[in-house]
Amino acid sequence: MSTKKFFTMFISVVLIIFAAILLLNVLVDPFGLFGDKIYKWDSYNFTQNPRTAKIGYINKHKGEFNSYIVGSSGCGSIKVDTINKYTGDKYYNSFYYGSDLMDSYNTVKYLSENTEVENIVLGINYNTAMFFDIGDDEINQRMHGKVAEKNLFDFYKTFLFANPQYSLAKIKDAREDSFFQKDFDVFIPETGVYDKSTRDVENIGNLEDYLNRETYSVFKNYPREEKKLVELDSFKNCMSDIKKLCDEKNINLQVIVFPIYWEDFDNYNIDELETFYRDLGEITDFWDFSKSTISTESRYFYDSTHFRNSVGDMMLAKIYGDESVYMPEDFGNHVDSSNIDEFILNFKNYELKFDDSTYTDSIPIILLHSIDDGEYSISSEQFKRQMELIKKSGYNTISFSDLYNYTEKGTELPENPILITFDDGYYSNYKIAYPILKELDMKATIYIIGSSLGKDTYKDTKEKIIPHFGTSEAAEMYNSGLIDIQSHSYDMHQSEKFEKSTPVRSSVKQFENESEVDYIKAFNKDFYEEDSIIKNITNKNIHSFSYPTGYYSEHSEILLGLLGVKSTVTINEGTNTVIKGLPQSLFELKRIDVYRDMPDENLLNAIR
Numbered sequence: 301m302s303t304k305k306f307f308t309m310f311i312s313v314v315l316i317i318f319a320a321i322l323l324l325n326v327l328v329d330p331f332g333l334f335g336d337k338i339y340k341w342d343s344y345n346f347t348q349n350p351r352t353a354k355i356g357y358i359n360k361h362k363g364e365f366n367s368y369i370v371g372s373s374g375c376g377s378i379k380v381d382t383i384n385k386y387t388g389d390k391y392y393n394s395f396y397y398g399s400d401l402m403d404s405y406n407t408v409k410y411l412s413e414n415t416e417v418e419n420i421v422l423g424i425n426y427n428t429a430m431f432f433d434i435g436d437d438e439i440n441q442r443m444h445g446k447v448a449e450k451n452l453f454d455f456y457k458t459f460l461f462a463n464p465q466y467s468l469a470k471i472k473d474a475r476e477d478s479f480f481q482k483d484f485d486v487f488i489p490e491t492g493v494y495d496k497s498t499r500d501v502e503n504i505g506n507l508e509d510y511l512n513r514e515t516y517s518v519f520k521n522y523p524r525e526e527k528k529l530v531e532l533d534s535f536k537n538c539m540s541d542i543k544k545l546c547d548e549k550n551i552n553l554q555v556i557v558f559p560i561y562w563e564d565f566d567n568y569n570i571d572e573l574e575t576f577y578r579d580l581g582e583i584t585d586f587w588d589f590s591k592s593t594i595s596t597e598s599r600y601f602y603d604s605t606h607f608r609n610s611v612g613d614m615m616l617a618k619i620y621g622d623e624s625v626y627m628p629e630d631f632g633n634h635v636d637s638s639n640i641d642e643f644i645l646n647f648k649n650y651e652l653k654f655d656d657s658t659y660t661d662s663i664p665i666i667l668l669h670s671i672d673d674g675e676y677s678i679s680s681e682q683f684k685r686q687m688e689l690i691k692k693s694g695y696n697t698i699s700f701s702d703l704y705n706y707t708e709k710g711t712e713l714p715e716n717p718i719l720i721t722f723d724d725g726y727y728s729n730y731k732i733a734y735p736i737l738k739e740l741d742m743k744a745t746i747y748i749i750g751s752s753l754g755k756d757t758y759k760d761t762k763e764k765i766i767p768h769f770g771t772s773e774a775a776e777m778y779n780s781g782l783i784d785i786q787s788h789s790y791d792m793h794q795s796e797k798f799e800k801s802t803p804v805r806s807s808v809k810q811f812e813n814e815s816e817v818d819y820i821k822a823f824n825k826d827f828y829e830e831d832s833i834i835k836n837i838t839n840k841n842i843h844s845f846s847y848p849t850g851y852y853s854e855h856s857e858i859l860l861g862l863l864g865v866k867s868t869v870t871i872n873e874g875t876n877t878v879i880k881g882l883p884q885s886l887f888e889l890k891r892i893d894v895y896r897d898m899p900d901e902n903l904l905n906a907i908r
């Protein structure tokens with residue numbers, strides 16, 4: 301082969317390779333820059349590079365938003381629905397992970413020139429004075445060319461000829477995509493926030509257990525490193541530019557300094573922090589949430605630097621004066637030129653101390669079934685004696701509504717609170733337990749199986765089962781104000797002995813070989829059938845769920861959370877720590893099983 305032919309062939313092969321890469325990247329579109337016509341997968345594109353994908357999304361939905369949240373990943377805990385409720389505006393959360401203040405300026409400038417903008421919420425922390433204009437060498441962190449005002453040909457060329465591994469990864473991930481969150485799919489495109497459906501139903505309670513989880517081990521040995529605010533001048537200049545831009549465009553700018561975990565303060569120089577605040581105070585008023593009781597509590601944080609969604613809710617409640625939401629008294633300061641000196645003095649003198657006694661409580665939950673001679677039953681004599689014992693020992697029965705008020709509003713619980721629960725909805729709960737509870741003025745929650753309500757035979761058969769109370773008895777108990785009626789599923793507590801077909805749905809567990817789609821469909825169908833029954837009795841939707849046979853999973857917790865359930869109970873033994881401001885501390889609650897002939901001393905030891 302001649303040199304000329306070889307060269308021609310070589311060039312042809314190279315051109316074919318480049319053409320193939322270009323075609324692959326346009327069709328698969330791993331960053332969502334070219335319309336994503338095949339996959340239409342915004343959440344994936346956001347995860348790969350929110351800087352490019354969010355701008356594309358905003359441009360496609362012009363007119364739907366009039367206000368924006370801008371900043372780094374801490375902004376991900378500011379929920380759009382909540383701020384819209386307070387303001388009546390139409391916010392979009394346009395934060396980027398790893399964003400610096402230059403990114404924020406460029407974003408505000410672009411939005412103000414290309415969309416309708418009435419309000420900007422700018423979230424910052426001390427990192428904005430540590431790093432500035434750090435660049436976008438990584439394709440996953442490259443700003444949109446239109447926002448950065450760079451050569452658009454060069455910008456699009458970078459993505460047209462990006463490493464084909466990005467496109468191949470999207471093809472692979474599409475096959476593995478799930479209803480449940482995956483690492484490659486962590487955004488909710490419609491609002492721009494992170495999808496926290498998993499993180500916000502994980503059980504958070506006992507501090508020792510929390511710190512022993514690998515996910516939160518960072519709080520046992522917090523990183524020590526000198527954090528110098530070397531970009532204070534750039535911070536001041538850029539903040540001035542953002543403020544000037546907003547003033548010129550008649551945009552209301554609201555600046556929020558985010559909560560900082562208390563051990564991180566040791567990494568900063570206090571004089572540099574004072575300069576940070578003085579510079580900021582010269583430019584604009586702001587809300588500071590950096591240092592408070594929240595800072596001392598690791599359970600309010602997802603990791604060493606990111607606070608939970610519930611803390612974001614507290615911030616918005618403080619800013620907009622919503623006193624129905626729990627927050628510590630020392631949480632949040634509005635700072636302007638008139639009180640900057642006082643703020644800095646208090647900031648420097650404020651001593652952070654860990655003390656969770658004011659915002660946590662220990663809750664034992666009693667688990668009972670039938671009051672008769674059955675396998676999982678106790679006698680009426682034992683039940684009455686032990687209820688009297690609990691009352692005499694100074695315990696006060698509470699409802700789940702009391703727990704919701706505690707975790708959401710900070711409403712105090714009585715001394716020595718305790719929950720009494722019954723599973724299954726047996727007739728003896730009405731005939732025997734209810735009169736005793738009424739006599740003693742004690743509250744309880746009964747979790748009913750919808751398909752067994754009012755029956756003494758197994759569904760669709762004549763097989764005898766322990767009798768269950770019906771709708772009228774349930775309504776009578778509920779209307780007393782002492783008894784709540786909640787869900788033990790509609791028909792996910794099936795009996796292998798009586799079911800005619802297999803597999804048997806004896807719990808909320810997904811069947812082997814059952815598709816995710818079919819499982820979720822079955823789960824939701826069962827829930828809504830039960831919800832209709834509960835609503836007929838209580839005039840309210842299900843808020844608490846007891847797992848049949850005790851089986852639960854991360855997926856079942858997520859599904860119930862998405863369905864509006866606010867608490868779940870298991871058959872895991874133990875007591876519970878509930879936390880003000882963390883409603884998710886009411887998921888995966890443990891209970892104490894009261895068994896037949898259980899000695900009184902054992903019961904008291906278990907609930908202490």
